[in-house]
Amino acid sequence: MYPLIEEWLSSSVRQRDFCSMYQLPLAVFGYWLRKYRDDQQPVAEAEGAFVELKSEDLPFGLVLEYPNGVRLELESGASADYVRELAGQC
Numbered sequence: 001m002y003p004l005i006e007e008w009l010s011s012s013v014r015q016r017d018f019c020s021m022y023q024l025p026l027a028v029f030g031y032w033l034r035k036y037r038d039d040q041q042p043v044a045e046a047e048g049a050f051v052e053l054k055s056e057d058l059p060f061g062l063v064l065e066y067p068n069g070v071r072l073e074l075e076s077g078a079s080a081d082y083v084r085e086l087a088g089q090c
Contacts, residue, residue, distance in 0.1 A: 001035075004032070005036045008029075015029060062074040
């Protein structure tokens with residue numbers, strides 16, 4: 001579905017005409033377009049998104065609190081490998 005959406009976006013054809021060319025219901029196309037636009041949002045905007053840690057060592061303590069009440073506290077200097085090991089145990 002996304003290749004069709006991208007084809008339409010790069011064209012100057014109206015949605016209705018584009019759907020007629022592919023015998024695609026306009027409502028289905030609209031649904032696909034909404035899904036496409038939602039998927040194109042940056043990950044950080046998504047609710048509950050993960051944030052990449054780019055440092056090899058954490059220069060400060062870190063506390064993660066999850067909505068379910070789980071709390072993870074890391075000391076300063078915790079290595080990225082240690083954080084990955086903890087994440088793998090979840």
